[in-house]
Amino acid sequence: MREVAVIGVGLTKFGEQWDISFREMLLEAGIRAIEDAGIDGKQLDALYVGNMSAGQFVKQEHIASLIADNAGLTPIAATRVEAACASGGLAFRQAVIAVASGHHDFVVAAGIEKMTDLLTAGVTGALATAADQEWEVYQGATFPALYALMARRHMHEFGTTEEQLAMVAVKNHSNACLNPYAQYHTKITVEQVLKSPPVAKPLKLLDCSPITDGAACVILAPAEKARRFTDTPILVAGTGQASDTISLHSRQTLTGLMATVEAARAAYKMAGMGPKDVDLAEVHDCFTIAEIMAIEDLGFCKKGKGGQLTEEGETALGGKIPINTSGGLKGKGHPVGATGIAQVVEIVTQLRGEAGKRQVDGAEIGLAHNVGGSGGTAVVHVLRRMD
């Protein structure tokens, strides 16, 4: 199995993108990644695109062909990968496997979602198709409701507070202010979060990630060829993926995601590392409770201590384990199919030392954690500088 490295990254601005089409968005991110890698488009030999639901959002399936066509990359092998909000993370993983196998050398892993072309109710309905249609959605459960169930149980078992949930949002908005690509450049306070309109108790509007348009792109290469393109290739040291029951009612626990635990175990094992080796992480904070569960499930603290770790400031910039320096899904925005790729872009940017005002000093090892639905899918990647 060959080692694989990231040699280029690119993003669009995240937010409401009314003046650019679906196909143009990914082209913008792709051109940035290609220029960043200094690679010729003709050298690329495969493309993986993470996208949750262009069929519902913009009435377009078969988007890998569309993207290859619009980017002038035909006859490149072009494949769309879907696992709800983990589509991007899985696209990245398929690209890693394709390079590792020797089937392809230079591979694009991209992610895109254009969500604001629909009205909000339509978006919520489309996103709900990531839950179990027969056992959850038919009963009226949307994603805020499902994560609210997990939040209530976490509060009941471990004494996690609404203030601690709010602190996740406050931190991530603060980080987003330092990220030019983020949707929100607005600092918020704990009081503002607590007073924001209720969505599904105890989750309030400012506990929820927004609806976002955006695209992200990375270029992968065999590690032994990576230095032809960049002085700071970033090695994909570990990759892990796991599934769990798609609906909550069959789970052993509501206070964590077993898919995250399993995916992390596999990624750490492959990397020969553990959570203590990680300098920073991008985790899947679709709701504030999701970040608290994630930092526990990934091993950055004991189960039940995520709220406390957040309150103590250890997940902020300058803390023991900075989480979501990009602003996370909450502050940077959450174009669902793009999120998993955008997380990798942030980790690569940090490990290169190019993150500007949000730079984590001396970052050598980073982790990206992407979740589909309420935890039916999770994927974890451990990246490190090649020195």
Added chain:
Amino acid sequence: MREVAVIGVGLTKFGEQWDISFREMLLEAGIRAIEDAGIDGKQLDALYVGNMSAGQFVKQEHIASLIADNAGLTPIAATRVEAACASGGLAFRQAVIAVASGHHDFVVAAGIEKMTDLLTAGVTGALATAADQEWEVYQGATFPALYALMARRHMHEFGTTEEQLAMVAVKNHSNACLNPYAQYHTKITVEQVLKSPPVAKPLKLLDCSPITDGAACVILAPAEKARRFTDTPILVAGTGQASDTISLHSRQTLTGLMATVEAARAAYKMAGMGPKDVDLAEVHDCFTIAEIMAIEDLGFCKKGKGGQLTEEGETALGGKIPINTSGGLKGKGHPVGATGIAQVVEIVTQLRGEAGKRQVDGAEIGLAHNVGGSGGTAVVHVLRRMD
């Protein structure tokens, strides 16, 4: 790169499946494949599902998690792959790459589509999302119209006749009568095809593949471990995938699919074989003209001679190169995401010598050819007996 073999296959009956749900359909095909391989479900470590548009057809995305859950396979790594009607073929290819890479050993490649829960107009609209939404669908082009353009050009350039198109449907219905899993067990005549209602001139109703529910499943293993499970493992000797412009107006030609030509070139090269080595093929006959173009693009005859080869009976059972012994998309049915996997199931069944009345005597090498949209994606696999 490790060699990869198929050790088990399974299908559901193709057709209108009103009494079984989406999730149950794939379970049925999966259990057959697992029993066929004689493998324990606990040994499986990854699942790839080809599906075009469950989001539109049954309001369910995130289906790889759903399938893993419903099959009791969690925490298996579960990934959905989409490329319109080539979704199954690409899922198979990702599974092959995953085993080849060493990341996974025993991998399920499955395909599913449940299309008849929508009214026909809804299905046609959903399928149209595989074409270019802005440049084709918005103008009113549906898939019969796009393939009709190709048919007219093929007739104009090469003298292909409506009777020759009809002969494809007649042959495939005849083959389907010998396949217990096929949607249609009805022989038809050239006259019946010619007199069937027009859909998009020159294509008539009986030139078009039907709307179908169905699921298909294969189990892959590293070739060196395959004989633990079966006496007749089937080697994946070659795999090739290519893209082309998603819309027809940018193509260099309308009388063939360049994506098929490129994918075949890659698959033949990897297999160290050419079209003359192939004993039988399953090709993507979504419309009769598509089979004629495919047998040319795959090299079984010269460009323009596909109609003649069909008329001479060389693509029928007993001919020089039997095509679509399963009944093809036309006779067996076309549950779009399942088709690419079902093609592999037929080739494996033939190479094992288990195809009953439709058996091709002494078949050693077979080819599966799956197309997305009007040729924006094509994927070709060459399989052979391991002796």
